[in-house]
Amino acid sequence: MPTIKDVSRLSGISVGTVSRYLNGYKVKKDNEKKIQEAIEQLDYKVNQMARGLKTNKTFTVGVLVPSITDIFSNQVIEGMEEILDQENYSLIVCNARNSLKTEKEKLRFLKEKRVDGIVMMPVSDEHEHVKEILEEGIPLILIDRLLDGVKCDAVVCDNVNGSYKAIEELIAFGHRRIGIIAGPTNVYTARERLNGYIRALSDYGITIDDSLIEYAEYRKGSGIEAYERLLNMENRPTAIFATNYETTMTGIKYFMENGIAIGEEISLFGYDNSDVFQMLTPSIATVVQPMGEIGEKAAHLLLKRIESDYSLFPVVSRLKTKVLSGTSVKNLSKLG
Amino acid sequence: MPTIKDVSRLSGISVGTVSRYLNGYKVKKDNEKKIQEAIEQLDYKVNQMARGLKTNKTFTVGVLVPSITDIFSNQVIEGMEEILDQENYSLIVCNARNSLKTEKEKLRFLKEKRVDGIVMMPVSDEHEHVKEILEEGIPLILIDRLLDGVKCDAVVCDNVNGSYKAIEELIAFGHRRIGIIAGPTNVYTARERLNGYIRALSDYGITIDDSLIEYAEYRKGSGIEAYERLLNMENRPTAIFATNYETTMTGIKYFMENGIAIGEEISLFGYDNSDVFQMLTPSIATVVQPMGEIGEKAAHLLLKRIESDYSLFPVVSRLKTKVLSGTSVKNLSKLG
DNA sequence: AAATAAAATTGAAACGTTTCAATAAAAGGA
DNA sequence: TCCTTTTATTGAAACGTTTCAATTTTATTT
Numbered sequence: 001m002p003t004i005k006d007v008s009r010l011s012g013i014s015v016g017t018v019s020r021y022l023n024g025y026k027v028k029k030d031n032e033k034k035i036q037e038a039i040e041q042l043d044y045k046v047n048q049m050a051r052g053l054k055t056n057k058t059f060t061v062g063v064l065v066p067s068i069t070d071i072f073s074n075q076v077i078e079g080m081e082e083i084l085d086q087e088n089y090s091l092i093v094c095n096a097r098n099s100l101k102t103e104k105e106k107l108r109f110l111k112e113k114r115v116d117g118i119v120m121m122p123v124s125d126e127h128e129h130v131k132e133i134l135e136e137g138i139p140l141i142l143i144d145r146l147l148d149g150v151k152c153d154a155v156v157c158d159n160v161n162g163s164y165k166a167i168e169e170l171i172a173f174g175h176r177r178i179g180i181i182a183g184p185t186n187v188y189t190a191r192e193r194l195n196g197y198i199r200a201l202s203d204y205g206i207t208i209d210d211s212l213i214e215y216a217e218y219r220k221g222s223g224i225e226a227y228e229r230l231l232n233m234e235n236r237p238t239a240i241f242a243t244n245y246e247t248t249m250t251g252i253k254y255f256m257e258n259g260i261a262i263g264e265e266i267s268l269f270g271y272d273n274s275d276v277f278q279m280l281t282p283s284i285a286t287v288v289q290p291m292g293e294i295g296e297k298a299a300h301l302l303l304k305r306i307e308s309d310y311s312l313f314p315v316v317s318r319l320k321t322k323v324l325s326g327t328s329v330k331n332l333s334k335l336g
Numbered sequence: 337m338p339t340i341k342d343v344s345r346l347s348g349i350s351v352g353t354v355s356r357y358l359n360g361y362k363v364k365k366d367n368e369k370k371i372q373e374a375i376e377q378l379d380y381k382v383n384q385m386a387r388g389l390k391t392n393k394t395f396t397v398g399v400l401v402p403s404i405t406d407i408f409s410n411q412v413i414e415g416m417e418e419i420l421d422q423e424n425y426s427l428i429v430c431n432a433r434n435s436l437k438t439e440k441e442k443l444r445f446l447k448e449k450r451v452d453g454i455v456m457m458p459v460s461d462e463h464e465h466v467k468e469i470l471e472e473g474i475p476l477i478l479i480d481r482l483l484d485g486v487k488c489d490a491v492v493c494d495n496v497n498g499s500y501k502a503i504e505e506l507i508a509f510g511h512r513r514i515g516i517i518a519g520p521t522n523v524y525t526a527r528e529r530l531n532g533y534i535r536a537l538s539d540y541g542i543t544i545d546d547s548l549i550e551y552a553e554y555r556k557g558s559g560i561e562a563y564e565r566l567l568n569m570e571n572r573p574t575a576i577f578a579t580n581y582e583t584t585m586t587g588i589k590y591f592m593e594n595g596i597a598i599g600e601e602i603s604l605f606g607y608d609n610s611d612v613f614q615m616l617t618p619s620i621a622t623v624v625q626p627m628g629e630i631g632e633k634a635a636h637l638l639l640k641r642i643e644s645d646y647s648l649f650p651v652v653s654r655l656k657t658k659v660l661s662g663t664s665v666k667n668l669s670k671l672g
Numbered sequence: 673a674a675a676t677a678a679a680a681t682t683g684a685a686a687c688g689t690t691t692c693a694a695t696a697a698a699a700g701g702a
Numbered sequence: 703t704c705c706t707t708t709t710a711t712t713g714a715a716a717c718g719t720t721t722c723a724a725t726t727t728t729a730t731t732t
Contacts, residue, residue: 003718014682019720028680028727045448049388050718053687058385060428068414071405078404081431085442090449092396092426095417106421112381113395113426253615276612279589339688350712355690364697364710386688389717674732681726689717696711702704 002042011038022046060090061302062110064103064120067219068095071245071274072291073121076143079295080119087303089116096123098219104129111138117302119143119295125186139305141298145188146316153305155298155317159189162287162321163196163243166269169285169323170239171204174332175267179212179230179237181223181247190218193243193271212237216247223247227254231266238332239267248272252284268328282327290319338378347374358382388450396426397638398446400439400456403555404431407581407610408627409457412479415631416455423639425452432459434555440465447474453638455479455631461522475641477634481524482652489641491634491653495525498623498657499532499579502605505621505659506575507540510668511603515548515566515573517559517583526554529579529607548573552583559583563590567602574668575603584608588620604664618663626655 004022008015011034013027021027021035038044052058063080065073077093084091092115096103103123107130110118117139122130127147133140134152142154170178180197183190194213201208214230216223223242227250230237242248248270255262262268263282270277270286277284297317304311340358344351347370349363357363357371374380388394399416401409413429420427428451432439439459443466446454453475458466463483469476470488478490506514516533519526530549537544550566552559559578563586566573578584584606591598598604599618606613606622613620633653640647 004720005718015719016683016721017681020681023720026680031681047389047718048449049385049394050687051720052385053383053389053689053718054720056687060426062426068417069407069410074405074410077429078431081404081429085430085445088445090396090398090428090445093413093417093429094421095414109421109424109426113384249611249615256615256617274612275585276610276616279585279592280612280615281592281617340690341688351689352691352713353711356711359690362710367711383688386717387690389688389719390690392717675730676732677728677730679726679728682724683722684724685722686720687718691716692712692714694712694714696709698707698709700705700707702706 001047002044003047004044006042007035007038007044010042011035056114058114058116059088060092060113060115061117061119061299061306062092062094062113062115064094064096064106064110064118066096066098066103066121066123068093072144072272072289075291076119076121076295076298079292080299081295083296083299083303089303098123100124100126107133111136117141117306119298119302121145122147122188124184125188139302141302141305143294143298147188151314153301153314153316155294155301155319156189157289157294157321158318159192159321160196160199162271162289162323163193163241164200165321165323166241166271166285166287167197167200168204169325170241170267170269170329171200171206172333173239173267173329174334175237175239175329176206177209177212177235177237177239178206179214179240181226181230181240181242181251182213182215183218183243183247184215187218190243197241197243216250218244218246220246221250223250224254227251231260237266239269239329241269243271245270245272245274248277248284248286252280263326263328263330267330270328273324277326278324280328284328285326286324288322288324290321293319337383338380339383340380342378343371343374343380346378347371392450394450394452395424396428396449396451397453397455397635397642398428398430398449398451400430400432400442400446400454402432402434402439402457402459404429408480408608408625411627412455412457412631412634415628416635417631419632419635419639425639434459436460436462443469447472453477453642455634455638457481458483458524460520461524475638477638477641479630479634483524487650489637489649489651491630491637491655492525493625493630493657494654495528495657496532496535498607498625498659499529499577500536501532501657501659502577502607502621502623503533503536504540505661506577506603506605506665507536507542508669509603509665510670511573511575511665512542513545513548513571513573513575515550515576517562517566517576517578517587518549518551519554519579519583520551523554526579533577533579552586554580554582556582557586559586560590563587567596573602575605575665577605579607581606581608581610584613584620584622588616599662599664599666603666606664609660613662614660616664620664621662622660624658624660626657629655 094106121144182194214226216226273286273288430442457480518530550562552562609622609624
């Protein structure tokens with residue numbers, strides 16, 4: 001592999017000047033030409049490691065998500081990759097596997113790898129490890145979930161509003177007894193979505209019935225018992241609002257397997273769209289989040305922080321969600 | 337940040353010895369203790385960049401896939417991450433965005449980043465850029481798709497067999513006119529799957545009707561015209577075999593939107609399962625690939641190569657696929 | 673044309689490791 | 703105990719950059 005010294009030798013220009021050229025400083029026209037030619041001829045590429053040793057930059061950022069394979073993380077990663085690539089940064093992905101312990105390990109891992117910055121979606125409210133990173137001055141952007149007591153940039157969705165709109169649509173369709181599969185109380189988005197539910201009901205003058213509020217983990221396959229309880233209660237809800245992708249899936253699966261006609265016997269409103277939801281019969285109404293956009297925004301903000309531009313810190317971007325209607329919601333008001 | 341010199345100073349042991357200790361060589365018992373204490377006290381962490389500068393290792397591997405967001409890539413990445421993490425490697429993900437041009441750029445990018453190795457799923461048969469990487473001695477493992485004329489390790493699925501089994505099942509269910517949505521002829525897996533189709537039909541004494549073979553791109557939304565043509569031919573097939581995830585999706589969507597009852601008017605056999613396929617009514621029969629396993633195998637093999645263990649080169653692992661039955665296939669033989 | 677100011681170039685030190693020849697310490701043999 | 707062998711330690715050079723004080727070249731002013 002050719003080094004800067006080889007370029008220097010071949011072009012007859014000193015190493016210092018070649019370095020200046022490489023870093024975009026001005027050099028004399030004909031020197032520039034000579035250097036360029038030498039670089040071309042040798043196919044010289046800067047050794048990022050040597051450079052990093054001096055500059056303390058790795059041109060690498062880490063992204064840490066609770067689960068690599070879910071649509072949300074995926075799209076976020078895709079969005080980030082696009083932006084980072086333009087700036088020549090590489091993206092290291094880390095999977096917390098829905099475990100706080102793993103999350104902590106991975107954060108340490110990223111720190112040891114000396115990434116220039118981190119984008120992270122925390123698995124829970126626990127945040128000591130996040131605080132530590134921030135205190136060390138490593139730029140970090142939270143996504144999807146805010147962390148109470150941590151002063152930190154973040155890009156999230158307006159969950160309260162997303163949830164609110166879903167409930168509003170259910171109400172408009174004549175539903176009054178609406179069950180909710182809320183998420184873990186130690187998850188920020190879960191609390192917000194529950195808030196949106198409560199607020200919407202209150203605003204429309206419907207009293208909150210605590211027995212309609214069920215909790216489930218936000219992971220694959222979770223929530224079966226929650227659905228069971230809601231279905232088997234004496235005065236069962238006409239609609240159920242599932243507050244994330246996994247519990248939405250669980251619901252669809254549960255109803256289908258038990259021969260309960262979604263959109264007829266029970267209405268279902270989900271969260272986070274998958275391509276397939278629109279193909280199901282009935283199609284599933286969901287709250288959709290601009291996931292790619294979260295990734296892009298987070299990447300941009302992170303790059304700003306990496307360049308030591310801490311203007312407006314901490315920035316908390318709240319992106320709007322949309323509601324996608326579906327036949328999984330029965331229009332009860334037609335009947336009355 | 338504390339350096340090895342700080343450790344040396346605090347422990348009173350020379351830098352050379354501390355380095356030896358860090359790299360697992362033997363040092364005297366009491367020196368070991370002193371060093372350990374100093375490291376502990378300073379919270380010293382090796383600077384990978386400085387180390388890399390000497391050793392020419394980045395402890396980083398790249399993965400390059402045609403599309404980050406599809407289930408296949410996802411699961412592969414998850415599998416890789418798990419293995420690599422154990423060995424302290426970080427994983428850089430690159431998205432070729434289904435473009436050969438981007439693929440070339442990203443490969444160059446990874447090379448410039450001096451990754452220790454690369455796992456790659458090529459977008460096409462074009463392979464000059466891959467060859468170049470191999471010639472430079474950078475370990476590279478192909479996944480999913482082999483490249484003709486490139487001598488290279490690979491982890492793929494047995495596509496011929498996967499396809500064969502699907503067709504076999506269709507035949508067992510009494511289907512004789514079976515259409516296929518084959519993939520681009522410049523994609524290895526596509527050709528293999530078509531081969532499996534042809535072989536199965538031949539083995540069962542069914543003559544190949546070229547008009548039943550349609551081609552489509554392997555990307556989101558592709559294949560509509562292919563389905564249309566198959567459906568609108570005079571003597572239309574009773575079943576259609578879609579040879580990848582995207583075209584399977586297109587099929588489902590197309591049929592549903594046009595009110596054609598899958599599993600009744602037309603049978604459908606897909607490729608690559610998504611959680612949701614089992615939830616649809618009808619459930620979709622598919623060929624499923626062990627995607628996570630591909631990632632794990634590829635990562636293991638890559639690590640071996642990185643450690644200069646080139647035994648049995650080139651290794652081509654062929655993993656077995658499974659067939660998942662579904663009600664999207666009508667049993668015609670019951671009728672006869 | 674000389675004197676000054678501005679711009680560009682140079683060469684060496686530094687970044688934090690590993691590695692290796694030289695040296696020192698410990699262990700073994702007589 | 704002294705000599706030999708083995709094992710550990712040391713300090714400096716090297717990896718490929720950037721950076722900076724010192725120097726040289728070029729441009730500007732008189």
